[in-house]
Amino acid sequence: MERTSLCLPVVLLLMQCSPSCSVTVSTNEPKVEVKEFSDAVLSCLFHTEIDQNPRIEWKKTGKDVSFVYFNGQFKGSFGGRATIEGATVTLHGVTQEDAGEYRCEVSAHLDIVNLGETNITLKVLVPPHTPSCEIPASAVTGSVVQLRCWDQQSIPPAKYSWFKDSKPISPPRRANATYLINSQTGILEFQSVAKEDTGHYSCLASNEVGQPKMCEGKHMTVEDVNVTAVVAVVLVVCLLGIVCGCGGLLLHRNGFLTRHRGRSFWISQCPGAAHISSQTLHRTEDTSNVNYIPPPQEDFKHTQSFML
Structure with a gap:
């Protein structure tokens, strides 16, 4: 009975202190839509019970998390074009690169619940471009x-x-x-x-x-008919016919289309071709002679005598 009487005041004290000894963070506008190159206000409201000098941080979230405001300064591309009042941030001249998800974090180390946060979505509206x-x-x-x-x-x-x-x-x-x-x-x-x-x-x-x-x-x-395309096809076909005809005539006049002329030209232009050609002919003759068997010779006999 004595233990119960001692624990009861402690429990009551904790129940009274927990809601009031914590940092709370909220926003007036969780979704912000502004036109391109205008100012965007990202509101962040907080309340602390004990810690009167909390730490305020802003982050841009997504695939990668990057700091917007940290240790009392704006970071990266936000430097020089953003201001803060309390915990509310104003971005000046926003572009499409600024659109995304933002998070405001407030840390109050002296409070029992010492961390609070709120999220804000920024959408940058862009007027039509010339299509x-x-x-x-x-x-x-x-x-x-x-x-x-x-x-x-x-x-x-x-x-x-x-x-x-x-x-x-x-x-x-x-x-x-x-x-x-x-x-x-x-x-x-x-x-x-x-x-x-x-x-x-x-x-x-x-x-x-x-x-x-x-x-x-x-x-x-x-x-009705694509006259331009038809004329173009006819001209191309005629041009190809003329080129092929002239090329064939020139080859024929120069003897490139005859077998003897082609072999003689090849032999005269290729070094060692004449030597290779003569060796090939000799080998062909030798090969034909190896397989040649002369017919048998029959003895000629006189069956009758002739008298003059």
């Missing part, structure tokens, strides 16, 4: 043709719309439309292009961050 457009110069009627438009730098991703001769192309409302528009990927596809589709095409990229941007555009001509 890149891929528009064929010519096409054949009835074929499938794709016009492409993309902007890989805008955040959030841009949406795309197409123009023909400076007039917007409305998204198809009929199921059997001859073209399709994907505002997310920026692809304008003609499933069966016709002559009426000839014109000057351009693409507009837009998001809610900044002013939309349009590519320079290009003229597309739709023809």
Whole structure:
């Protein structure tokens, strides 16, 4: 009974001290979105019960952890373009390299729970850039043709719309439309292009961050037959025929296409070729003589006598 009476005040003391003798860290805005080249405020609020001079650290987390603020100074690329008030950090002129996850850590060594932290996500918004457009110069009627438009730098991703001769192309409302528009990927596809589709095409990229941007555009001509390609193929074939014909004629005149001329030329141009050729002929004759067996000779006998 005495032991119980002694332990009870200690337990009550710990229960009263634990919540108040600890550091607490929080933030007003866990997700921060700002435009590129503007200022980003990363709020960090803390409370300590005993330690009035806690240590404050900021880190950028991810695949690698790097210090932003440590030992009273900003580190790395944040030096000279960031300020701190209390534990709240302001980054000036943020870019895409600054986007990511940040952690504020407060250490109060005199408190019972002496470490607290909070996390903040920074997203840097980027207005549209001038998109890149891929528009064929010519096409054949009835074929499938794709016009492409993309902007890989805008955040959030841009949406795309197409123009023909400076007039917007409305998204198809009929199921059997001859073209399709994907505002997310920026692809304008003609499933069966016709002559009426000839014109000057351009693409507009837009998001809610900044002013939309349009590519320079290009003229597309739709023809029944690709005359340019046919003429090019005919010219190439004719040129190859002329070159082959002239080459064969020159070889024939110089005797390169005859067997005797070719052997004589080879012998005259290759050192030692005549010696090798004569040895080869002698070996051939010797080989033929080794296997030769003369026919047997029969004795000639007179069966009758002739008288003159």
